Amino acid sequence: MLQINPKLSVEKISIFSTIAQLCSTHNAINLGQGYPDFDVSPLLKDRVKHYLKQNKDQYAPMQGIQELRNILAKKYTSSYKTAINPDTNITITAGATQAIFTCIQSVVLPGDEVIIIEPAYDSYGPSIEIAGGKVIPVMLNPDFTMDWNAVQKAVSNKTKMILFTNPHNPTGQIWSHEDFLALSQIVNNTNILLLSDEVYEHIVYDGKKHLSLLDYPELSNRGFVTYSFGKTFHATGWKMGYVIAPDNLTRAFRNVHQWNVFSVNSFLQYALADYLKDPDTYQNLSVFYQTKRDYFQREMEESRFKSIPTNGSYFQLYDYSAISDLDDIEFTQWLIEKHGVAAIPLSPFCSQDSKWKVVRFCFAKKEDTLSIALKRLQKV
Numbered sequence: 411m412l413q414i415n416p417k418l419s420v421e422k423i424s425i426f427s428t429i430a431q432l433c434s435t436h437n438a439i440n441l442g443q444g445y446p447d448f449d450v451s452p453l454l455k456d457r458v459k460h461y462l463k464q465n466k467d468q469y470a471p472m473q474g475i476q477e478l479r480n481i482l483a484k485k486y487t488s489s490y491k492t493a494i495n496p497d498t499n500i501t502i503t504a505g506a507t508q509a510i511f512t513c514i515q516s517v518v519l520p521g522d523e524v525i526i527i528e529p530a531y532d533s534y535g536p537s538i539e540i541a542g543g544k545v546i547p548v549m550l551n552p553d554f555t556m557d558w559n560a561v562q563k564a565v566s567n568k569t570k571m572i573l574f575t576n577p578h579n580p581t582g583q584i585w586s587h588e589d590f591l592a593l594s595q596i597v598n599n600t601n602i603l604l605l606s607d608e609v610y611e612h613i614v615y616d617g618k619k620h621l622s623l624l625d626y627p628e629l630s631n632r633g634f635v636t637y638s639f640g641k642t643f644h645a646t647g648w649k650m651g652y653v654i655a656p657d658n659l660t661r662a663f664r665n666v667h668q669w670n671v672f673s674v675n676s677f678l679q680y681a682l683a684d685y686l687k688d689p690d691t692y693q694n695l696s697v698f699y700q701t702k703r704d705y706f707q708r709e710m711e712e713s714r715f716k717s718i719p720t721n722g723s724y725f726q727l728y729d730y731s732a733i734s735d736l737d738d739i740e741f742t743q744w745l746i747e748k749h750g751v752a753a754i755p756l757s758p759f760c761s762q763d764s765k766w767k768v769v770r771f772c773f774a775k776k777e778d779t780l781s782i783a784l785k786r787l788q789k790v
């Protein structure tokens with residue numbers, strides 16, 4: 411019998427694929443996996459068609475096309491306090507998950523520890539393990555804010571990196587200025603690197619401002635920041651993203667990226683470069699999603715679910731303890747099978763048993779979709 415020793419210790423299918431499959435088996439409404447069910451802007455699609463007609467079919471440069479990196483450099487230099495050079499600080503990736511994976515592979519060595527904040531997006535742990543690193547999980551506080559004492563306690567002389575998501579998936583919490591000060595105190599005078607996953611940068615509610623790692627030059631000079639065109643432009647299936655990092659980290663990143671992906675879809679890069687010239691294409695996203703969030707929240711008040719307010723992302727957590735004693739995975743299965751609505755349980759985002767009776771709903775859907783789902787949820 412052929413012996414293989416696979417790199418990952420646990421063989422599992424991601425919770426997003428599992429729920430999507432279950433959802434289609436039971437013909438349920440998918441408020442689980444985070445993707446919109448409305449269309450990409452016709453203007454952007456037009457640019458894509460244009461560049462397909464222009465035969466932009468061959469390899470793009472490894473780091474991404476110049477036009478796209480230029481417009482991104484302009485966008486970030488004007489929005490934040492870190493100056494971004496298109497040639498040495500930006501690399502275009504095949505989505506944010508690939509960007510995160512490659513950031514980790516480019517700097518994490520066997521035995522290095524990487525602190526992640528749980529509940530944590532499910533790709534982080536396996537990506538660290540593939541690099542030979544050790545995942546050091548730190549739980550959020552019970553109200554889902556950052557527990558900085560716990561982060562400080564988790565730091566050791568083997569800590570290579572702290573990885574976090576802001577706005578946070580799955581809880582929708584966002585970082586305050588004080589969070590960045592606490593992080594600064596922890597990493598000051600250390601060699602700890604940072605990886606800030608900011609794919610929901612443009613989805614922040616109630617007039618609040620997204621604070622980025624790029625707002626803090628003393629932190630961004632040791633950090634990668636990852637982004638997603640898919641989340642911002644309703645095109646998750648395009649798998650297009652980018653990473654911003656200082657020169658030395660960008661070199662380390664590209665050194666792995668070129669042997670992995672090499673380069674990313676060319677005609678989409680040209681299309682995105684044109685589309686990004688108008689800041690209106692992303693600046694009103696918070697308002698757009700806030701209408702959906704408010705509608706979802708208001709209607710959910712007529713249900714037995716208890717809202718855990720969201721400040722960012724297109725997710726909202728709900729406590730179901732008034733409805734059921736089932737654990738969150740069983741509850742999610744039951745909700746799909748008996749009520750025809752899918753959610754995402756929290757426990758797959760945690761390495762230890764979570765006691766939360768909480769699930770995540772995605773409200774990035776047409777009003778018609780939300781309305782049918784809400785009628786079902788009100789009956790649960």
Ligand code: GLN
Pocket residue numbers: 424426427442443444445579
């Ligand atoms: N980012 C999406 C979410 O959190 C899922 C992406 C995926 O299915 N891997 O729902």
